[in-house]
Amino acid sequence: MAELNERFQTWRQGAEAEVPAGDIGDVLRRAARWRWRQTGAGLAVTAAAAAVAIGVAAGAGVWARPVAPASGSARQHSTFANPLTLVGSWRVIAPGVRNVLVRFDGQLTVREPCGVTFGAWDADPYGLFTASLFGGARACLHELMPPWLSHVARFRDIHADRLLLNSAGDVVARLVPVTRPVSFGGLPIPLGAQGRSRLLAGRPLPAGLIPATAESLVGRWVPPGFRHSASSRQPYLDFLADGTWRGSDGCNSTSGRWAVGPAGALVSTSGAIGLIACGWAGAPTIYWLPHAARASVAGSGLTLVNAEGHVVGRLIRAG
């Protein structure tokens, strides 16, 4: 029992430090609305608004309801979510989507009526989620990233199902477990110990590192020795505000998606990487990102840290 007490105390200390600061102004505004609703003047309007809201919710279905109030970036994240519970096969429930199955394991596999496509996915215990598709059936290639997948920024579990949400907290798809064996055109790719470790990303940033935010991470980053290089073969990582990234080691280019959460938590996917030997001409920037679970931005420096808390790469802002 002493061990249980100790574990709860550790939990409490860590979790309280992570709770974002609240604003008493929000409480007072809510109180004012609540008080207003109790008055006769508010009742008629509130009843009408409630009727409209119920009608909209009933018509739109569960996937369209906002799941959480969104009044700050920190609220966009569930502090506790288990990315490993995504591993497996799911049926996708989303507007305009029929007969689509998805499998999360060591890769992402999507089975649509047009064929099977594959790609990568990443998630973390803050509920961050990102995915990208980069190959598969030619018939599906006209639309490699279906809308139900391309706008997803986080996930949540609800009973046996999983919800995929956009950055505003709206549900864009619901995943229902597939209970019977289905074919995805290939064997599952094992997640492996490294994949599990990366998904759980349990280690915080080393002391002294400042957690990156989405705003601080956007931009082009280059290895320190390449800041003033005019070569067209300059290694770089380019984080775009639309949630995608591009990069090169100087010889091979690739791209993917990224998202940043509390405490510098970083999830990312990347496409296939060429195998042209770069030697001293380049730097392995694009190989760092798949190993990075946390990011720190301080001034003009970016530090990428893996799930074990070790620094995997350092870059500086270009230009």
Place this chain on the structure above:
Amino acid sequence: MRHGDQLAELYAACRARLVVQLTAFTGDVTVAEDIVQEAFARAAVRWPSVRRYADPEAWVRHVAFNLARSRWRWFRRRAGSAPLASTGPEFSPDLDGRLDLYAGLRRLPAQQRQVIVLYYLADLSVDQIAAELQVPAGTVKSWLHRARAQLMELLGEAEWPAAEVTSDG
């Protein structure tokens, strides 16, 4: 001190711990934040009375847990399915102890989960919990005993479960 200042002081002092307690109870920090804000809004409306209570934080916590249970009942009526215990713990204990505690808590019945949260996260004694829940102290002891035993068993199970990849290729 003005009423607004007293409320702001209480909010600053206990919001974080209430959010953590409600997160443990509801399983979702966004829901917990919303419930805690709602409980404080209700405290603001009744502040002239609430401020006179011996422990205003206890009042806010009581309201917050009631709101959480109401929301859960509403959700269960709408969803009509099983409680939030569908997925077993799959965490490596060396990565983050909070995660497997969280997974264990999710599998406890609401009453036992609340008692565990109040005892371990709110630091209330058995008598204080009994007063807060308006049940005899013996009942709280019994719930606490059962909850601990079940939690320890669940945490024991969570030692090294492998995440099975479905072999449905």
